Amino acid sequence: MDADMQWTPYLERMKELIDPLRPDPIREWQGTSLASAREFSRGRAQGGFGAWRADKLEKIGIGSFVHAGNRHFAFCAVISGETYDLPLFLSRLEEGPHQVILLVDIIPVVDSLIDENYRKKYIESVQPLWDRFAALPGICPEESDVIRSLTSIVYTAARVPIDNEGMRLAALAPHTEYLKSYLAFLPEAAPVADAAKKQEFSVKRAALRKTLSAHFFKEVLPGPVRESLGNDMIELLNHVCF
């Protein structure tokens, strides 16, 4: 790839949406310092990740890196606070010269087949975006079986062919639009009083985090990229994001 290549401005655009929340940095997660994820150069991978907390949100993990100068990876995960019924937000982008691979979703913390009110509030309200991005070139199911098993009915995944540079921004739009929808839930979100419901959210949230920590980066990062990062950095990214 050309050294002057302009990657999709994922990080900038996503941060622009998050900044108004006035998030506080998280420097340590479960006894592990996140400092070495902030800016790293590992093998052929250079980039940086950070975690923040904000009102009603336990964690916002976001970052990106470039591998071997020809592949750009970017991620964002938002985990809601324990006392809220808010879903999880998950987004990933993998960009090369000719294609952008993407996944973005708003994942319920209940069984949304059973809980119709929750589905209407948090999932069906995002359906217009799901319908809109169905027309995105390269739309396809998420390839990872593990990740697809976690996704909601409104996830958008695609392998967008880059026929012209405008397509990079087209591939970015689902991330920013889904994030806007997610952030729009925040003002109305109130602590849940019902103990049984809280327990249900907590169990599902914990299950999602466990599966994502165990599988997400292993599933979405190609072998040579994982090799460059090393297991310790992948573990650190899990701490940052999940």
Add this chain to the structure above:
Amino acid sequence: MAKVAWNDMTAFARVIVEDYKLFEGLDLVPLETYEGMDTRPAWEFKAPMATGFYKPYILRGSDRVEKITVGELHYMGRARYCALNMTASDAYDLPIYACEFDETAPRVGVTVDLMPVVDMGRHEEYRQKYYRDLAPLWRKYRTIAGFTSEGRCLVQRRYGPWPWARESLSPFSLDGRVEEKEDRAKLMEAVVAYARVWLELLKRAEPMRDEDYRREVLRRKKKLQQYYRDLDPGGEVLKKIFGEGRHRLFVSLVF
């Protein structure tokens, strides 16, 4: 797009039972009563607008099967609404095998899936237990034209207008509209391949031991059945044919 003449449409039940011999080696016996309803009126029916059959079975000497239904409804010489449903009894957490195969001259609207009876986001182990053998089949058959369009794979898009129906699907569902005659035949291969996976899972199935888990499974299973019986647009066709109330037997056998 090639239109398929009525007489050339898929003989769904015959293809499954006779051509593919799906149930060979299984001792199927007719299920005469289901949820308090006499099922015999559905075994063969003739109504002003439709003829057909929905035949429910159980396995002789086994407590594992709630019902295995295979059926076809031929509507005014224009459409064949075909179904295969295999549901395990309440003691087991097996997914529900569900296939809807609706054929008209221009296309087949099809859904085939092993629908999970748990929230897979909460139970990651369920995927490993029941979907390992289905994953390669999903990758193989999702390339059938109709699941893809202009190079885009649209698996899981046919149910777009019905969020409850999309919620019911597993991450391995095949769901789309298939047009060409040879692709319709390929679909039957997929329908049977998925069914064989379910029958293999049934052989190895162990009853649920944990009472909390069992309650969780049954809650979702009953919700799935309620959704399909109450809200499936196909139910409206059955109401029209058999009348409000009488249609209940048919929707309950199909799902």
